[in-house]
Amino acid sequence: MKFKNAIVKKPSKKMVEGISTTNLGKPNYKKALKQHKNYIKALRECGVEVEILEEDEIYPDSMFVEDPAIVTEKCAIITNLGAESRKGEEKEIKSVLKKYYSKNIHEIKYPGTLEGGDVMQVEDHFYIGVSDRTNKDGAKQFINYVEKYNYKGTIVEFEDILHLKTGVAYIGDNTLIVTDTLIDKEEFEDFNKIKINESEKYAANCIRINDYVILPKGYPDTKKDLLKEGFDIKTVDVSEYKKIDGGLSCLSLRF
Numbered sequence: 001m002k003f004k005n006a007i008v009k010k011p012s013k014k015m016v017e018g019i020s021t022t023n024l025g026k027p028n029y030k031k032a033l034k035q036h037k038n039y040i041k042a043l044r045e046c047g048v049e050v051e052i053l054e055e056d057e058i059y060p061d062s063m064f065v066e067d068p069a070i071v072t073e074k075c076a077i078i079t080n081l082g083a084e085s086r087k088g089e090e091k092e093i094k095s096v097l098k099k100y101y102s103k104n105i106h107e108i109k110y111p112g113t114l115e116g117g118d119v120m121q122v123e124d125h126f127y128i129g130v131s132d133r134t135n136k137d138g139a140k141q142f143i144n145y146v147e148k149y150n151y152k153g154t155i156v157e158f159e160d161i162l163h164l165k166t167g168v169a170y171i172g173d174n175t176l177i178v179t180d181t182l183i184d185k186e187e188f189e190d191f192n193k194i195k196i197n198e199s200e201k202y203a204a205n206c207i208r209i210n211d212y213v214i215l216p217k218g219y220p221d222t223k224k225d226l227l228k229e230g231f232d233i234k235t236v237d238v239s240e241y242k243k244i245d246g247g248l249s250c251l252s253l254r255f
């Protein structure tokens, strides 16, 4: 799939109050802003036009724009976020996506919940993780919508990670980069798999955009493995977003 566009949202000072299950301390806001600029630069270098939404002081996690929507070549699905403090983030994203999708916008409705971090696209197939944020009802609503556009959907159940894409990324060429938690899932048995060391598991949240895989900075073994497999790599430091359970994929919508 050729990506042409990306949407990002600037972090506000409120980001230091983002939901966190890590013991890494509070993010440094100035550093986070600099990292965000570098992230946008990397996206542009991958050949996409980047729309930058202004920060808001209401939602601490709102720069993680991947969660309120799923964008595809044919339609967009606005989610019903599972995290209480994030409910409402989807309103701005919906109005922005109207520019790109006209009528092909659908919405996940209560009692379904779904967050974009739980949805991994592999060509015409979506894998939807059922997590603390995404329930089966939300996953089924999502599959019903995308099937209308000739996509397929498979539900994946797991434990111990926030979102599906906390533990796995599709990086093209039938290849997954995947952590221990998900490596033996039968839903993934037909893929080539690059296994991530436990000590580098954060690097599973990487993104393939056009000719490049963008990896978080500071994960040398993973970088070496990808280079060995012939992938072209860019690295971006997202240490301040890691502190609040976020990563490279969470910071943009790509389509």
Ligand code: GLY
Binding pocket: 018, 019, 020, 061, 064, 067, 083, 244, 245, 246
């Ligand atoms: N802090 C990112 C999230 O929990 O959604």
